[in-house]
Amino acid sequence: MRRRITILLGCAVVVVALVVGVRHLTDAKSAGLPAVGSVIPAAQRPLAPDISGTTLTGTKLNVASLRGAPVVINFWGSWCGPCQAEAPVIARVAADTQSLGVHFVGIDVRDDPSAGLAFEQAHHITFPSISDPGNLIAAAFGAVAPTSTPSTYILDARGAIAWAYFGRTQYSQLELAVLRVARP
Numbered sequence: 001m002r003r004r005i006t007i008l009l010g011c012a013v014v015v016v017a018l019v020v021g022v023r024h025l026t027d028a029k030s031a032g033l034p035a036v037g038s039v040i041p042a043a044q045r046p047l048a049p050d051i052s053g054t055t056l057t058g059t060k061l062n063v064a065s066l067r068g069a070p071v072v073i074n075f076w077g078s079w080c081g082p083c084q085a086e087a088p089v090i091a092r093v094a095a096d097t098q099s100l101g102v103h104f105v106g107i108d109v110r111d112d113p114s115a116g117l118a119f120e121q122a123h124h125i126t127f128p129s130i131s132d133p134g135n136l137i138a139a140a141f142g143a144v145a146p147t148s149t150p151s152t153y154i155l156d157a158r159g160a161i162a163w164a165y166f167g168r169t170q171y172s173q174l175e176l177a178v179l180r181v182a183r184p
Contacts, residue, residue: 037165037173039180045160048073048153049140053130056108056116061128064159069101070181071155072174075138075146076129077111078119082168083150087123089171090152093178094127100182103127109135109149154181 051073052062063071074090076083094104106129108116113131120129130137138146147166154163154177162181165173 037163039163039177040161042156042160042162042184045156045158045162046144048155048159048161049137049142051105051107051130051137051140053132053137055128056113056120056131057128059128061105061130063105063155066103066105067159068157069103070157070162070178071103071105071159072178073105073107073153073155075107075109075149075151076119077109077149078115079111080149082148084119084123086150086168087119087125089169089174091124091126092171093174096175097178097182100178102178102182105130107132107137109133109138154178156181156184 048063050062050064052060052064055061063073072090072094076087076090078084090104090106094102104127106120106125106127108119108129109132111131111133116129116131119125132138138151144161144164150168151166152164152169152174153161156162163177165177
């Protein structure tokens with residue numbers, strides 16, 4: 001009997017996850033976006049919300065001040081296992097695309113700033129991260145809000161969302177997307 005209940009509960013969890021995933025994809029399609037992980041054609045790119053806050057080191061940062069160049073936005077948390085695995089990838093792509101003028105900004109979600117700083121130091125993250133313990137910045141993305149942590153967006157030079165990926169990205173995938181947005 002316990003085994004049947006466990007199986008039924010497991011099936012229910014899978015069904016709920018599928019419904020949520022389909023709903024998110026439907027919301028993204030109704031927002032006029034192509035599949036997650038594809039570079040969005042320039043004419044179809046929605047403007048990103050205003051992204052600003054206090055960094056883990058205590059300085060103010062407004063992402064709009066970085067317009068004129070692509071900006072990679074990475075939502076992460078020190079408590080997140082996939083974020084820990086992804087951090088070296090993000091750091092390497094940031095270093096490898098720096099000569100193209102690409103900016104990287106982290107959004108440290110649901111975290112204590114001291115834990116976030118320790119994470120950045122441990123993973124050699126050299127770009128700034130905004131502390132967002134309430135996960136309010138993600139909510140501002142509306143229909144295209146991150147569905148998991150980590151999540152990564154690339155904003156084009158105008159501040160429009162050119163690419164989005166929810167989950168742990170790989171080096172080749174992120175680098176290719178950055179290059180496509182930086183060199184249209």
